[in-house]
């Protein structure tokens with residue numbers, strides 16, 4: 137199974153799925169969401185807007201990247217509300233940045 141990661145705020149118990157951790161030896165080169173033929177995350181304007189809004193809202197709370205290989209991931213982060221998740225009450229990526237003043241494409 138490939139390694140995936142989330143950016144999470146433990147204070148607000150919310151996370152964003154960063155996708156698969158694409159590695160070169162043990163170093164993460166980038167994160168990729170979806171199939172390999174999809175745009176890489178930095179080329180995806182929607183994902184970038186979500187990331188910037190998340191940093192604006194939670195950056196001062198002490199956000200952190202968690203690998204799904206981390207023990208804390210299953211114990212805690214996996215249960216956080218996921219922005220872009222499909223659980224009850226979770227918001228889509230597009231709805232998260234809709235009408236956000238920080239995104240000119242919104």
Ligand SMILES: [Zn+2]
Nearest residue numbers: 145148194197
């Ligand atoms: Zn927060």
